[in-house]
Amino acid sequence: DSGVTQTPKHLITATGQRVTLRCSPRSGDLSVYWYQQSLDQGLQFLIQYYNGEERAKGNILERFSAQQFPDLHSELNLSSLELGDSALYFCASSVDRESYGYTFGSGTRLTVV
């Protein structure tokens, strides 16, 4: 157990729908990162939050959004889902905003049908 909790572990939904993925960081960690892992794109950085504020943005689609709440958990919202959004979505956390080598959760596998 890495200490980073992601729910749900699996999600199957239809095209056009909206889903929310949840991440609870390790105790004491202020920074949360979201990554997408797909067969064709590999591991891609989506977005980072630090203590409730957006810190860095990667190749995140406009249909996707995220936020970090006062209790530091984070949610990744995916809307107008397409088949190509099927992927493994990872959350990671670290103590501060510039830490590398952080801890990953076990991921949420999203399947869009």
Place this chain on the structure above:
Amino acid sequence: AQSVTQPDIHITVSEGASLELRCNYSYGATPYLFWYVQSPGQGLQLLLKYFSGDTLVQGIKGFEAEFKRSQSSFNLRKPSVHWSDAAEYFCAVGEVPGNTGKLIFGQGTTLQVKP
């Protein structure tokens, strides 16, 4: 832009044999370098990291990696592979400037271990 290349998509080694997984990066200055391992159905676990100093880095599970600036490489090694090492291995570089904490990953190398 920074990038990471793992030339070998798939590698098979016999149990007990030595292992070397290749990683090349593109970045002018000294990068922050990492190796992660992902077992089936699991998240990514950090094996080791290099920021500066001694170019030979020791990690968990008996792994080590050597930073070679002249070759822009950060190859992962293990002297004797165990069946439990079968997994996917990712090399990554920390994005700079900005020190955002963002990691840029290679495409990964799948390691198969023969009994």
